[in-house]
Amino acid sequence: MESSLPLILDRAAGLPLHLQLAEQFRAAIRDGRLQAGHRLPSTRDLAKDLSVSRSVAQAAYDQLHAEGWIEGRPGAGTFVTDVVPLQPAVRRSPAPRPDPTADLLTLRPGIPYIGPTPDPGWRRAWREVSAQSPPRGYDDAAGLPVLREALAEHVGRVRGIACGPENLLITNGTVHGLRLLLAVAMQPGERIAIEDPGYLNAVVAARDHWLEIVDVPVDEDGLRVGALTDDVPAAYVTPSHQYPLGGRLPVARRNELIRWARRTGAMLIEDDYDSEFRYDVAPLPALAQLDLDRVVHLGTLSKTLSPSLRLGWLVASDTMIDRLATFRAESGDWPGWPMQAALLAMLRDGYLDQAVRRGRRLYADRRIHTCSVLAPYGQVIGQDAGLHITLLLPEYVDDRQVTADALAAGVVIAPLSEYRRSTPGPPGLVIGYATPSTEDLHTALGLLTEVLDRHSPLRGSTEATPAQRK
Ligand SMILES: Cc1ncc(COP(=O)(O)O)c(C=O)c1O
Missing domain, CATH: 3.90.1150.10 (Aspartate Aminotransferase, domain 1)
Incomplete structure (x- = not known):
């Protein structure tokens, strides 16, 4: 067993190595990094780990033992004793406070029903992930190519957006995708139109990127497209179910919006957060279906499976995806392989479709x-x-x-x-x-x-x- 403590020995210092070592263990026990009952590495492992002779490790342990910091248990190893720290542990965070809303009934919008027991499809996906070794290197910053392929098929089938894997980027959900897009495609000080009333996290994201927010009114059908002015280079919209008023943007207004974007050169950001759910009404075309050159489409698993997955996708022109992926490759900020691999299994087995039907x-x-x-x-x-x-x-x-x-x-x-x-x-x-x-x-x-x-x-x-x- 290697020591998990970052132990540093300074051969140039006047202090003997075993005393340096003992002091570092003492400090770690005192400030709570090593807790009572923690098993220490054997003297052999410690010596090997630090490239010192075993006698140095042994002398350090003897010293700590004599002072009562550690104890040997026959056949089990060396452990930290239950010593009273000489000063309060500074690093330990206070006990988590109970969530004051935990016992309340929540009717706040935005979170799907999640049953008490995991579904077979969910378990199957994770079993499959756990049976594989992780990839050897860094994955594609846009997302796993096989997953992007499967998602391209998915959004084509359920949202009618004709796209390929080169048009897709895997995100940690809508807000993550939106923030990435704003960082890459917009300059501080530029203007962005956002529905009013509208999604607060979109407003906060725009503010965080120093954008000037232009409030655009909404009626029972959604964004009042006629209220958009020509000097706004981007607009964020929720056409499938305006958040929070719930209007579904009629086809005529969708066309009007696309015409506005084409005429002014503006970018349309389509937040498609809950389009999977509609009741007794016909589907409406996604904006991205109408023009992928002008529209960036954001999808999420937050409403279909769980917001805690932190997974979603962004659909855009291949040039936009390239720009976003280049930025991400430099920032290292993309969903981990296990999450992506699990989503791939869920798509392939039809688990996502099944969850949507049940919902x-x-x-x-x-x-x-x-x-x-x-x-x-x-x-x-x-x-x-x-x-x-x-x-x-x-x-x-x-x-x-x-x-x-x-x-x-x-x-x-x-x-x-x-x-x-x-x-x-x-x-x-x-x-x-x-x-x-x-x-x-x-x-x-x-x-x-x-x-x-x-x-x-x-x-x-x-x-x-x-x-x-x-
Ligand atoms: C309008 C809107 N967009 C997106 C989301 C989901 O965001 P994310 O995918 O980041 O969880 C929500 C969730 O409440 C929402 O209300």
């Missing part, structure tokens, strides 16, 4: 239930797709207060006002119905309606309260 069935009923429970309190919108709906509330309701009261009642929701920037609009709640079990969803909605009852004396009305009308 659609499960969420379809929950969506209907959620809409019917909440309809009396305002206007439910965005219910045709995705994993969340938005409840528009009467003007007099304070959505942040409703959110705070719901939290006190044990339910986590998101206020619509959290997503608004400069474009005014009614208050509301963004309600995800995918995360809890069906039973918990029913309980959570029951608790939420009790809170809403207290805030909505005129249930179902979008008028002002009598007090406000005065």
Whole structure:
């Protein structure tokens, strides 16, 4: 066994080697890097590891033994004793604080249902990964070529985007892809149009890259394309299910958006985060299907499998993929081989398709239930797709207060006002119905309606309260 401590011996120093060694062990025990019960390497291994004679290692251990720092256990080896450190361990982090929302029912949007036991398809993929040795060197910075091939087939089949592996880059999810793209394709100080209300992480990413954000209003169909001006070199959009209002951008507006990008030379960033889920409505073409030269398309596993996988993909022109991959090769920032290999197995075995089919069935009923429970309190919108709906509330309701009261009642929701920037609009709640079990969803909605009852004396009305009308 090698020593896991970085032990450094200085032959030029006046101090004998065994004393240098003993002091480094002492320091490591004192500051908590070596803990009680930790097994130390044998004197033979230690000596070999440090290229010193065994007598040096032995003398260091004898010294530590005499001082009570370590003890020998016959037949087992040498261990750190349970000594009281002379000073508090400085490196140890405090015990993790319990997550205050862990016991709450969450209706925050964005997280799929994940059952208590892993599926056979999931287990099969990881078994397959664990049976392989890792690759010998660095992988392709754009992603494993076989995986990009399989994903090109996948996005062609499910999103209608005609592309090959040269158009694909594997990411750690949408936000990772977006940040990479902004770093490579945009200059600080440039302007970017973002939907308002819109996805907060996209706004933060743009700010972090010193971009100037242009707020573009949204209606029940999604981005108001007519509000885009010609001096904006990029626009971030969620056409399949506008986040958070839930509109599905109609074909005519998609065409208008593409025409705008072609005319102005702008780059369109299509965040396709939950397009796998739609209910009783026909699919709409991805923007990337209409023009891969102008559109960069971001896909993710966060809504279909789990956000904790941190996996997604970016589809773009081959020249854009080359630029992104070159940047990544220099930064070393791409998903690890085991994750990519597991995704490959899941795609090949049909596990991803199966998870999407199952999700659609499960969420379809929950969506209907959620809409019917909440309809009396305002206007439910965005219910045709995705994993969340938005409840528009009467003007007099304070959505942040409703959110705070719901939290006190044990339910986590998101206020619509959290997503608004400069474009005014009614208050509301963004309600995800995918995360809890069906039973918990029913309980959570029951608790939420009790809170809403207290805030909505005129249930179902979008008028002002009598007090406000005065
Ligand atoms: C609009 C939008 N885009 C993307 C994502 C997913 O991001 P990621 O793939 O980085 O997990 C979410 C998740 O909530 C989202 O709401």
